[in-house]
Amino acid sequence: MTKAVVLLSGGLDSSTALAWAVREKGYCCYSVAFDYGQRHRIELQAAARVAKAFGTADHKVIQVDLAAIGGSALTDDIDVPKDQNETGDIPVTYVPARNLIFLSLATGLAEVVGATRLVIGANIVDYSGYPDCRPEFLHAFSQAARLGTKAGTQSHDMQVEAPLIHLKKSDIIELGLRLGLDYALTHSCYDPDTSGVPCGHCDACRFRLQGFAELGETDPLTYGSSE
Amino acid sequence: MTKAVVLLSGGLDSSTALAWAVREKGYCCYSVAFDYGQRHRIELQAAARVAKAFGTADHKVIQVDLAAIGGSALTDDIDVPKDQNETGDIPVTYVPARNLIFLSLATGLAEVVGATRLVIGANIVDYSGYPDCRPEFLHAFSQAARLGTKAGTQSHDMQVEAPLIHLKKSDIIELGLRLGLDYALTHSCYDPDTSGVPCGHCDACRFRLQGFAELGETDPLTYGSSE
Numbered sequence: 001m002t003k004a005v006v007l008l009s010g011g012l013d014s015s016t017a018l019a020w021a022v023r024e025k026g027y028c029c030y031s032v033a034f035d036y037g038q039r040h041r042i043e044l045q046a047a048a049r050v051a052k053a054f055g056t057a058d059h060k061v062i063q064v065d066l067a068a069i070g071g072s073a074l075t076d077d078i079d080v081p082k083d084q085n086e087t088g089d090i091p092v093t094y095v096p097a098r099n100l101i102f103l104s105l106a107t108g109l110a111e112v113v114g115a116t117r118l119v120i121g122a123n124i125v126d127y128s129g130y131p132d133c134r135p136e137f138l139h140a141f142s143q144a145a146r147l148g149t150k151a152g153t154q155s156h157d158m159q160v161e162a163p164l165i166h167l168k169k170s171d172i173i174e175l176g177l178r179l180g181l182d183y184a185l186t187h188s189c190y191d192p193d194t195s196g197v198p199c200g201h202c203d204a205c206r207f208r209l210q211g212f213a214e215l216g217e218t219d220p221l222t223y224g225s226s227e
Numbered sequence: 228m229t230k231a232v233v234l235l236s237g238g239l240d241s242s243t244a245l246a247w248a249v250r251e252k253g254y255c256c257y258s259v260a261f262d263y264g265q266r267h268r269i270e271l272q273a274a275a276r277v278a279k280a281f282g283t284a285d286h287k288v289i290q291v292d293l294a295a296i297g298g299s300a301l302t303d304d305i306d307v308p309k310d311q312n313e314t315g316d317i318p319v320t321y322v323p324a325r326n327l328i329f330l331s332l333a334t335g336l337a338e339v340v341g342a343t344r345l346v347i348g349a350n351i352v353d354y355s356g357y358p359d360c361r362p363e364f365l366h367a368f369s370q371a372a373r374l375g376t377k378a379g380t381q382s383h384d385m386q387v388e389a390p391l392i393h394l395k396k397s398d399i400i401e402l403g404l405r406l407g408l409d410y411a412l413t414h415s416c417y418d419p420d421t422s423g424v425p426c427g428h429c430d431a432c433r434f435r436l437q438g439f440a441e442l443g444e445t446d447p448l449t450y451g452s453s454e
Contacts, residue, residue: 065290069335097335100375104331108296108324132375140371147367148327148359 003028004117004161005106006056010046012208013121013164015186016176020163021119022054023179030113031056032106036095037067042196046187053185058113062105066095099132100141103160107145116155118145122162123172138162169211177217184220197224230255231344231388232333233283237273239435240348240391242413243403247390248346249281250406257340258283259333263322264294269423273414280412285340289332293322326359327368330387334372343382345372349389352396365389396438404444411447424451 004027006018021027031054033047044061051059099122106118122133131137138160145158152158164172176183188208189198198205200223212219231254233245248254258281260274271288278286326349333345349360358364365387372385379385391399403410415435416425425432427450439446 060295062295063290063292064332066335068287068289069332070339095335096338097331097372097376100334100371101328101331104324104328105291105296107327108293108322111323112297131377131380134374137371137374140367140374144327144364144367144371145324147361147364149324150358153358 001026001028002117003030003057003110003113003115004119005029005110005113005115006031006119007102007106007121008033008047008051008059009121010043010048010050010186011121011188011204012169012176012183012186012211013123013172014047015050015121015181015183016172016179017119017121017163018050018054018056019176019179019181021117021161022056024163027117027119029054029056029119030109030115031059032109033059033061034102034105035061035063036098037065040189040192040196042192043187046185049185050181053182060109062109064101064105066098066101069096097132099130099137103141103145107149107158110145110158111149111151114151116151116157116159118142118158118160120160120162121164123164123167125166125168133165135162135165138165168214169207170214173211173215173217182220186221193224197222199224228253228255229344230257230284230337230340230342231346232256232337232340232342233258233346234329234333234348235260235274235278235286236348237270237275237277237413238348238415238431239396239403239410239413239438240350240399241274242277242348242408242410243399243406244346244348244390245277245281245283246403246406246408248344248388249283251390254344254346256281256283256346257336257342258286259336260286260288261329261332262288262290263325264292267416267419267423269419270414273412276412277408280409287336289336291328291332293325293328296323324359326357326364330368330372334376334385337372337385338376338378341378343378343384343386345369345385345387347387347389348391350391350394350399352394360392362389362392365392395441396434397441400438400442400444409447413448420451424449426451 008014008031031051142160146152188204190202191199235241235258258278369387373379415431417429417431418426
């Protein structure tokens with residue numbers, strides 16, 4: 001049975017990617033979340049809920065202090081933008097080299113558990129400004145992971161799979177619903193209130209709400225009253 | 228002035244790589260050490276001493292919990308082998324994907340400080356069993372880092388440099404001595420005693436002592452009495 005390490009933030013995309021790896025591909029999945037100094041720890045609780053719902057072989061939380069690197073609204077004291085228009089620039093919510101770092105840690109875990117697949121919910125439709133969401137990056141990373149690990153060197157088989165890479169948000173949600181993912185378990189908001197209620201106005205909330213709307217479905221989450 | 232992020236463990240190799248980046252290349256260097264759950268924290272003190280001696284623009288310590296990944300004598304409760312013969316296998320001191328993970332974190336830092344060089348003391352003479360010390364891995368990583376970062380995408384310039392890759396230990400020491408590195412500041416031992424005195428018998432100590440001996444120089448460190 002093919003083993004996969006699935007990067008699971010507890011958000012809509014990564015949770016859908018896990019649903020795909022478990023129910024569509026039939027992989028034996030090891031999920032991993034990262035405690036990276038994100039301002040909102042509620043993400044980690046969502047990841048654990050989703051991992052449990054899909055019965056992953058193991059769910060690990062790896063601590064990595066990305067705040068020490070700095071440079072992002074998600075770890076630094078930079079304000080998360082609300083209701084912004086597209087500028088074409090790389091957004092301030094971009095965490096420098098985050099996918100590179102997370103995939104590298106997942107590769108270490110893959111080496112230990114004997115997995116040959118690294119599954120990531122990367123997507124270029126909503127995150128076109130993030131260089132480490134692009135297929136050419138993921139392809140180059142697969143090559144590096146193959147050459148840099150014992151498992152990859154011996155089997156010539158170590159590969160990033162990004163099942164959502166070309167899907168728009170409504171297609172991702174449609175896929176997850178078809179595979180039985182309960183989106184009430186997931187968390188997307190960059191700027192929830194103290195009890196974890198999503199704001200409805202940051203990029204993550206807007207993309208999510210728009211995705212459900214396009215599909216004619218209702219997001220099971222409750223949003224803040226200011227929405 | 229070219230900026231470089233230098234991976235600095237405080238060991239002999241990485242300290243020499245920093246000496247090279249500062250004194251041979253004239254880079255503006257940002258050094259970074261990793262607090263990764265290594266059993267011997269004395270490494271981190273050595274890294275800070277060496278960074279200070281070379282006046283790096285900044286010295287950061289990034290926490291990353293590699294022990295959560297497991298699978299190595301350097302982070303797990305696996306005994307460090309002593310006075311062993313070469314077996315050709317990957318040694319138990321191999322930390323899965325360590326260079327991949329460390330280079331990824333260094334890439335995040337490079338993105339933030341505007342560096343285009345990642346300098347690593349990787350070496351294939353002593354570490355031929357570590358897949359993530361090989362030139363083909365470092366080359367593939369450079370490509371991934373270029374494609375996965377804003378800086379790399381915009382400048383097409385993001386590159387791993389491994390000045391020691393083909394040098395044997397005595398050549399590394401000769402280079403460091405020529406560049407004014409005081410090896411008394413460095414630490415190599417995998418298994419020091421509680422006050423930090425190196426054992427003289429693990430692979431790291433043996434390679435180091437042999438290097439100084441071949442060069443007809445004396446290692447400025449004091450070794451344990453059992454040696």
